[in-house]
Amino acid sequence: MSFADAVHTCLVSKYATFSGRARRSEYWWFSVLYLVGTLLLVGVSVAVGELLLNVLLVFLIVPMLAVSVRRLHDTGRSGWRMLIALIPVVGPVLYLVGMAVGSAPGANRYGPSPKAAD
Template structure:
């Protein structure tokens, strides 16, 4: 990715543009910038909820942050599936998240792995420039 695509916010917006795209591949940069911006936005929205009295301690969520969480749920799952594809794994590996602790650790390792070199069954390597991740 060249030029303005290297701006971190563009990686976050690229995931939102591919709202429910579960096919193809997502490189580490796309995935981790999306995660980073989700954390930052969630912290800000949590502060807004707390300041406005919309935070519910028993659920750990506020109204605004809860709505945001619902809005980014599908893109979060989609980018995780595409990231798994980039490492040569089926999106069904995402179900490891249902296994407490161990499943999360295994998924974290998968998200940290480098892209599978060249083309795989899910498409061309997004690092090679053959596939623009902002399309």
């Protein structure tokens, strides 16, 4: 999945869809957009104010959570596993490793493999 496809999928097609599965490329490309957008607006908000940053974060938090849950579903894990990131020090590392793991082969309880659809 390309950057443009991932952004379109997360912001238009599946903005608040927490069911189904998401490939690694969809998750990581959208994470890049989220990180770059946040960093750019942090710089702008220092000069202008925090309102613009807050609006972006409110707008992007729902699709970021949704694609994270779908990514966990793709690996065969529950979306609640995302809460592991709240454990100090070790949690964020375990969360990132979980997001980098390959897809579960074939269909699982969350739906058919997105690789098979391509």
